[in-house]
Amino acid sequence: MKNKIIDLKLLILGVLFIAVVIYMTISSIMLIDNNTARSISGMQSDEAISQLKKDIELLKNTTTVLADDYNLVETLKRLAEVGRNDNDVNRLLQDVHNFSGILSNMSFVDKMVVTSIEGEFYVSSNNLLTQEYDIFARPWFKDEMVQNPNETYVLSVHNDYIDNSLTTGTIKMIADPETDEILGAILIDIYLEDLIRQLANDDVDVFIEYDNGVIGYVDNEIIYYSDVDYADMYDDSIHIAKYSELNTTIVLATDTNAVKANLYVAENSTYVVSHILLLSFGITAFIIIIISVIIKPVWTAVRSLDHIIAELGENYPEYNAKLTQIAEMAQFVEQSLPKKIKHILYHDELTNLGNRKMFKVVYEKFAKTHKPFVVMLLDIKNFKNINDSYGEKMGNQILCDVSRKLTTAIQGSKGDVIRYGGDEFIIILGVENLKHSVEEFYRQKIMSILPELCVYSDIATTQLEFNSVAVLCPFHTASEDDLITKLYVMLKEKKGIASADLLLFNYELYERYIKEESIKNALKLALLIDEFVIYYQPIIDGNKKVQKAEALIRWFSADLGFVPPNEFIYVAEQTRMIIDLGNWIIDKVARDLSILLDEGHHIQISINISPIQLMEPTFIRDIKGILDKHGVDYKYVCFEITEGVLMEEQEIVKQNLDKLKMLGIDVALDDFGTGYSSFSYLKAYHLDVLKIDKIFVDDATEKDYAIIDVISQIAKILNMQLVLEGIETQEQFDTLKRFGLIQGYYFSRPVAWEEFKALL
CATH class of the missing domain: 3.30.450.20 (PAS domain)
Incomplete structure (x- = not known):
C-alpha cells in the first residue's frame, strides 16, 4: 500500500481552517468590545440607582425625624x-x-x-x-x-x-x-x-413608568408617553436597564457607543484586541507545528492498521492510500475486529468453551424462556495433584479432553458447556430436553465418558473423577448470583461425600450452611459486645458436697437467640476463632475462681479445651499469663480434652500436656467410652481425671455397672480420679457414688455464677 501525504482535500481543509480562525478572532474582538461597553453601562446605571436609593432612604429618615x-x-x-x-x-x-x-x-x-x-x-x-x-x-x-x-x-x-x-x-x-x-x-x-x-445626561436617556403613563427625558427634552416600546425606539447599541423605585419603574437607556468612545475604555479595548490577535496567531502557529509533528505517527498508524488487517486474516484492496482514507481503513478494522474481540472475551483461550462472561449470557437466555432448566457444576477431583505430578502441559491436555468429551456428551440436548474456571465446568440445559431425571442423565451421559478420560504417562495411568452438583432453576433459585452461591455450597458438601453420583440441591444442607454462616458472622462481634456467659455445673462426692465444677460456655445472641454450644464451637474451630474464645473462657473462669478462693471455697474448676488450642505453640504461655494475672493457684484448674486430640499423636500435643503436668495443672479425659476408649492413652499421657460418658449410665444394666467397676479399678491403678457424668436419678446416684465423683442433673443443671455460688 502506497501512502500519499498531500492532496487537494487537505489543502482546502487548511484554507478553511485559517478562514475560521480569522472569523473567530474578529467575532471575539467585537463580542468582547460590546460586552465590555454593556458591562460598563450597567455599572454606571447601577451606580446612579444606588445613589438614588441612598437619597430616598435619606428622605425617609428625614421625614421620620421631622415628624x-x-x-x-x-x-x-x-x-x-x-x-x-x-x-x-x-x-x-x-x-x-x-x-x-x-x-x-x-x-x-x-x-x-x-x-x-x-x-x-x-x-x-x-x-x-x-x-x-x-x-x-x-x-x-x-x-x-x-x-x-x-x-x-x-x-x-x-x-x-x-x-x-x-x-x-x-x-x-x-x-x-x-x-x-x-x-x-x-x-x-x-x-x-x-x-x-x-x-439623565448626554449619553443616558431616562424614563419613569408609572400607573397612568411614562415620562421620559430624551435628547434634553421632557416627553410624556402613554407607553414605550424600547426595542422599537433603540437599536442594539443602547443598553437598557430597569429598576423598581418610588413605586415606579425607572428605565436608563445608555448609549454604548459613547461608552466605547471613552478614552480609558478605548485604551483598554486596544490592549485586549492586540492580545487576542497575538493569541490567535500563536495558536494557529502552534496548531500548524503540532499537525506537522503528528503527521509522522499518523502514517505509522496507517501501517499498523495494515498489519492488523493482515492479522485478522481479512483481504483489503491495495491502492494509493491518502490521509482521507484512514477512516475507511479504520472502519474496515472496526467491522472485523469486534468478532475477534467478542470471541476472546466470551471464550476460554485453552478449551475454546464459553467462559464466565458467556455463562451470564447463556443463563439469561435460559431464564428468559421461563422454562425449567438445570445447571450442573463439575469439579475435577485432585486436579492440582495431577497437574503437579504430570506438569502443566499434561494438565492442559486433560482440560481440553474433558471439554471435548463434555461437549460431545450433551449433543442433541440443546445445552451449553462452560469452563467456569480452573478445573471447574458448568453444564446448563433445559429440563424438557432430558429423557430421564437429572441424576439419570448424569449417570448415562457424563459418568459414561469417565473411563475414556485417563492420564497416560511413563509412570502411571490415572482415572479421572468429578465432584458434581446440580441446581434446578427456577425451583431452587431465581437469580444468577444465588445460583452460583448454592452450587458452591453444595460442592463443598459433595467433597465430603465418597459417592460419585450427582448431588442435587438439598434445602436441608443449604439451611445448615446459612446457619453456620450466620453463626460465623455473629461470632465476630459476640466477644466484643459481651454476649457469652459462663455456667457452672457442680461435681459432688457421695455426701453431696461440691468438690469440683465444670465451666460451660453459653451464648445468648442478640440476633440469633440462644445458640447451642455444639453449633457455635464447631464454627469457631473451623474459623480458628476458638483461640480467642478459648482464652476468653479461661480468663472469665480464672476471674471467678479467684473470687471463690478469696471467699474460702477451695474447689477445682474444669475447662474444656479445643484440640486447636492444644496444638497452638503459644498455648502454655497464654494460659500461664491469664492464670498469673488473676493470681490463681494452678492446682485449682483442670483442662478437659477428648480422645480425638490424643489420636492425632502430634508432638506439639504431647509437649503441651507434659508442660501442663509440670505446672501442676490437672488434665481430664472427657467422654470416655464414646470413642476408641483405649487404655493405652491413659498410661501414655499420664492423665489425672477420667470422666465416664453418660452412655454407660442411661438405662444401665448390671453389665454396664460391671464395666464401670472395671474402669474405676483401672483408674485407681493409674492414680486417676473418676467422674461419672449424666447422673439424673436417686437410684443412679446411690448405685454409682461408690465409684467416684458425680456430675449430672440429679444434683444440679449448669447454672449461672450467682446461683452456683449459692450451691456452695
Whole structure:
C-alpha cells in the first residue's frame, strides 16, 4: 500500500481552517468590545440607582425625624385644641422654613409640607399656606398611613395639589405622643421632571413608568408617553436597564457607543484586541507545528492498521492510500475486529468453551424462556495433584479432553458447556430436553465418558473423577448470583461425600450452611459486645458436697437467640476463632475462681479445651499469663480434652500436656467410652481425671455397672480420679457414688455464677 501525504482535500481543509480562525478572532474582538461597553453601562446605571436609593432612604429618615420634632408636634396640638390662628400658623411656617435647608442638596426635592388635619390646611417650605386641604381626600392617601403612624411611606405618583405637576415623595403621620391622636402629616414632594433631569445626561436617556403613563427625558427634552416600546425606539447599541423605585419603574437607556468612545475604555479595548490577535496567531502557529509533528505517527498508524488487517486474516484492496482514507481503513478494522474481540472475551483461550462472561449470557437466555432448566457444576477431583505430578502441559491436555468429551456428551440436548474456571465446568440445559431425571442423565451421559478420560504417562495411568452438583432453576433459585452461591455450597458438601453420583440441591444442607454462616458472622462481634456467659455445673462426692465444677460456655445472641454450644464451637474451630474464645473462657473462669478462693471455697474448676488450642505453640504461655494475672493457684484448674486430640499423636500435643503436668495443672479425659476408649492413652499421657460418658449410665444394666467397676479399678491403678457424668436419678446416684465423683442433673443443671455460688 502506497501512502500519499498531500492532496487537494487537505489543502482546502487548511484554507478553511485559517478562514475560521480569522472569523473567530474578529467575532471575539467585537463580542468582547460590546460586552465590555454593556458591562460598563450597567455599572454606571447601577451606580446612579444606588445613589438614588441612598437619597430616598435619606428622605425617609428625614421625614421620620421631622415628624417627631417636639416644636412641630406641640404647635399642631395647639391648633387642634384652640383652632387655627395666625401665631401658630406663622410658627409652622417658620419651622418648615428652618427645616428646608436640610433638603437643599437634593435638587429633585420640590418642597416640604406640613399639614394640619384639624385645621384642614397645609404650609410648605416655599412659604405657601393652602386652606381647605383635606389629606384624606388626596389620591395617594391610604388607610394604613393612619393605622401605622410610626411608618414612613413612599407616595404613589400623583398630580401636585397646586401646580398639577407629576409628583411623588415621602409622608409620615404626626401623632400626639400621649394620646396617639393623628394631628397632621409631613410630606416631602419630589417632582418627577426634576428627578429625571438629575438621572439623565448626554449619553443616558431616562424614563419613569408609572400607573397612568411614562415620562421620559430624551435628547434634553421632557416627553410624556402613554407607553414605550424600547426595542422599537433603540437599536442594539443602547443598553437598557430597569429598576423598581418610588413605586415606579425607572428605565436608563445608555448609549454604548459613547461608552466605547471613552478614552480609558478605548485604551483598554486596544490592549485586549492586540492580545487576542497575538493569541490567535500563536495558536494557529502552534496548531500548524503540532499537525506537522503528528503527521509522522499518523502514517505509522496507517501501517499498523495494515498489519492488523493482515492479522485478522481479512483481504483489503491495495491502492494509493491518502490521509482521507484512514477512516475507511479504520472502519474496515472496526467491522472485523469486534468478532475477534467478542470471541476472546466470551471464550476460554485453552478449551475454546464459553467462559464466565458467556455463562451470564447463556443463563439469561435460559431464564428468559421461563422454562425449567438445570445447571450442573463439575469439579475435577485432585486436579492440582495431577497437574503437579504430570506438569502443566499434561494438565492442559486433560482440560481440553474433558471439554471435548463434555461437549460431545450433551449433543442433541440443546445445552451449553462452560469452563467456569480452573478445573471447574458448568453444564446448563433445559429440563424438557432430558429423557430421564437429572441424576439419570448424569449417570448415562457424563459418568459414561469417565473411563475414556485417563492420564497416560511413563509412570502411571490415572482415572479421572468429578465432584458434581446440580441446581434446578427456577425451583431452587431465581437469580444468577444465588445460583452460583448454592452450587458452591453444595460442592463443598459433595467433597465430603465418597459417592460419585450427582448431588442435587438439598434445602436441608443449604439451611445448615446459612446457619453456620450466620453463626460465623455473629461470632465476630459476640466477644466484643459481651454476649457469652459462663455456667457452672457442680461435681459432688457421695455426701453431696461440691468438690469440683465444670465451666460451660453459653451464648445468648442478640440476633440469633440462644445458640447451642455444639453449633457455635464447631464454627469457631473451623474459623480458628476458638483461640480467642478459648482464652476468653479461661480468663472469665480464672476471674471467678479467684473470687471463690478469696471467699474460702477451695474447689477445682474444669475447662474444656479445643484440640486447636492444644496444638497452638503459644498455648502454655497464654494460659500461664491469664492464670498469673488473676493470681490463681494452678492446682485449682483442670483442662478437659477428648480422645480425638490424643489420636492425632502430634508432638506439639504431647509437649503441651507434659508442660501442663509440670505446672501442676490437672488434665481430664472427657467422654470416655464414646470413642476408641483405649487404655493405652491413659498410661501414655499420664492423665489425672477420667470422666465416664453418660452412655454407660442411661438405662444401665448390671453389665454396664460391671464395666464401670472395671474402669474405676483401672483408674485407681493409674492414680486417676473418676467422674461419672449424666447422673439424673436417686437410684443412679446411690448405685454409682461408690465409684467416684458425680456430675449430672440429679444434683444440679449448669447454672449461672450467682446461683452456683449459692450451691456452695
